[in-house]
Amino acid sequence: MDHYDIVIIGAGLAGSLAAIALARNGHRVALIGPKPVIADGRTTALMDQSIEYLKELDLWDETVPLTAPLVAIRIIDDTKRLLRAPPVNFRASEVGLDAFGYNIPNAPFLEILEKHEAGLPTLDRMTAAATTFDLAEEEVRIGVDDGRTITADLVIGADGRRSAVREAAGISVHTWSYPQTAVVLNFGHELPHQDVSTEFHTEAGPFTQVPLPGNRSSLVWVQKPRDADETLKLAPDVLSRAIEDRMQSILGKVTTEGIPQSFPLSGMTARRFGKGRTMLVGEAAHAFPPIGAQGLNLSLRDVMTLVELVGSSTGGRLPADTGDRFDSRRRIDIVSRTASVDLLNRSLLSGFLPVQALRAVGLHLLSSAGPLRGLLMREGIHPGSAIHALKAGLREKISGKSA
Template sequence: MDHYDIVIIGAGLAGSLAAIALAREGHRVALVGPRPAIADGRTTALMDQSIDYLKKLGLWDEVAPLTAPLVAIHIIDGTKRLLRAPPVNFRAPEVGLEAFGYNIPNAPFLEILEKHEASLPTLDRIPVAATTFDFGELEARVGLGDGRVISADLVVGADGRRSAVREAAEIETFTWSYPQTAVVLNFAHELPHQEVSTEFHTESGPFTQVPLPGNRSSLVWVQKPRDAEETLRLAPEVLSRTIEDRMQSILGKVVAEGIPQSFPLSGHTARRFGKGRVMLVGEAAHAFPPIGAQGLNLSLRDVMTVVELVGPPAGGRLPADTGDRFDGRRRIDIVSRTASVDLLNRSLLSSFLPVQALRAVGLQLLSSAGPLRGLLMREGIHPGSALQSIKESLREQISRKRA
């Protein structure tokens, strides 16, 4: 029976990045999971902190040609409600950055990760499903779909919303659903996007255009489920014109590409993010609507924490309480991000006038108050930086008074 330092279940973006990061540290790693049957048509906007991590892993030079920078983010209230918010513009130079991050197509990104996996001598790629788990006192054992059994000091569950690792570890989840479906596709357009992402807030959810290289963009269009079904049935030329109208023709003529995909929206958080020999990352631990480019960025912070906790190989077995320590380290970040995205999404759906008023006032403050907008941008890019900035400001004020 083959023994590994760490077995990672789930070979999507989060699992693949975790495997590469841990193998580069020198650990013997197994990445377990079948390859996707259907190419993922979505894109992922990775923020500045995540891009820095890709550079650290030696991946960025290959990924960069696929990407488009996000220099500015415009939020437009596209509702027809009585209380509407003014447009809000977030610009990277306001916080000293060339770009907030970069938009990356998922399918070719995963292909690059698979190539790097194959080049790492301490990483074994096992393209079958994990079928059984036994978390013992001395090690964890994983049964594979091809009949083999492997063992490990630690197991990382990166196997998505219906995580078998989470279930085997007897970790419960708090789950909720939304009356929404996300339609995703890419489209070409007549006018340049100027590296600007535009998010129209509508009564059914956000309609978000994100730049791709050239005169192309990706779209995440959150709708009511029945409306999403109708959108998927539209003829290509009708779909293209519908997108152009929704975009208020700010990018000129639109041509939809390929076949749109849809994903029902729901959310969940695990009651624990780690337990004993188990750590949960990505959607095995948390999931929420595609608002504010938080999904994979949050998952990458999971991965960073795994790598930091495990550390470089030091001889001997990895500690059996690593999962418990991981849970403590990740709790505040995950819970706060999940709550903020959920609150923003529900504020769009609410027909309750006071809720609409609070949302409009909040966006008005962001539009008019530069320091507040800058604080929010820094927090979105580097979690915890807003609190640190407030602490430093208070220290400066106290020092001045004492002087």
């Protein structure tokens, strides 16, 4: 029976990145999960902190040709409500960066990760499904559908919203749903995007264009479920024109690529993010709507934390309380990010006039107040930085008065 330091269940982006990082730290790792039946047509905007981590893992040079930088993010209130906010522009140069991050197509990014996995001698990739779990205090025992049984010091659940690892660990979840469906696709356009992402806020949710290399962009169009079903039925030329009209023709003529995909929107957070020898990362731990490029960036912070917590291999057994320590380390970040995305999404859906007024006032302040906008941008790129900046500012004022 094979024994591993760490077994990771789920071979998507979060699980694959965790496997590569841990194997490069000398741990013997098994990554278990079947290949996706349908290629993921979505893209992911990775922010500066995540890009720096990809560079640490020697993955960036190979990935960068697939990407487009995000030098600016523009928010346009495209609702028809009485109280509307002015456009807000966030520029990376305001916080001393060339770009907030880069937009990466998920499917080719995963192919790059799979190639790197194959080159790591301490990483075993099993394209199978885990079927049984015995999460004992002494070690973890896992049955695989190819007939093997393996053991490990730790197990990481990176197996999505319906995580079998989470269920086996007895960790419950809090779930909620939205009356929304996200339609995702890529499209070509006549005019250059100039590396600017534009997010139109509508009564049904955000309509977000994100740059890809060349005169191409990805789209996340959040709609009411019935409207999303109708959108998926449109002929390519009709859909292209609908997207151009919704974008107010700011990128000229639009031509859609491939077949659009759709995803019902809901939210989920685990009651715990780790327990005993178990840790949860990615959508096994948290899930929310695709707003503000928070999803995979939050998942990568899960990965960064667990890699730091486990450390480099010493040849000894990994502690039985690793999951409990991981839970305490990740709680504030996950809960605060989930709450902020949920609040922003519900503010778009709300027909309650005071809520609309608060949202409009907030965006107006961001539009006119440079320091406040800068704090928000830093917080989005490096979580916790806004609080540190405020503390530093207060200390400077106090020390100035005392002098």
